[in-house]
Amino acid sequence: WLPWFESTILKPIYDNDFRFESDQHISNIRAPVLIMHAENDRVIPLELGYKLYRKALETRGKAWGPIEFHRFEGKFGHKYIVRAHNFAEIVDQFIKRYQDETY
Numbered sequence: 001w002l003p004w005f006e007s008t009i010l011k012p013i014y015d016n017d018f019r020f021e022s023d024q025h026i027s028n029i030r031a032p033v034l035i036m037h038a039e040n041d042r043v044i045p046l047e048l049g050y051k052l053y054r055k056a057l058e059t060r061g062k063a064w065g066p067i068e069f070h071r072f073e074g075k076f077g078h079k080y081i082v083r084a085h086n087f088a089e090i091v092d093q094f095i096k097r098y099q100d101e102t103y
Contacts, residue, residue, distance in 0.1 A: 027059035
């Protein structure tokens with residue numbers, strides 16, 4: 001934890017009501033959802049990504065489209081899953097699978 005993190009990052013976020021509350025909003029998405037997460041993400045732990053996936057499965061209307069979760073092994077951390085050998089293929093297949101569907 002950095003000594004200035006709270007005053008320069010967290011406080012302005014909370015003061016301006018800017019929050020990353022994906023778990024509260026996922027149930028309102030009326031389209032297919034693709035969640036991708038690296039195992040070794042230290043910023044947002046894998047468990048939270050999977051928890052978001054479970055929340056989507058439990059709360060979204062079944063007619064609103066499928067939800068997929070992809071876990072990436074390796075040293076991708078928080079922002080480098082785009083370097084995974086199958087990243088582009090997963091995204092491409094997801095889009096092709098649902099692009100002609102109506103939700």
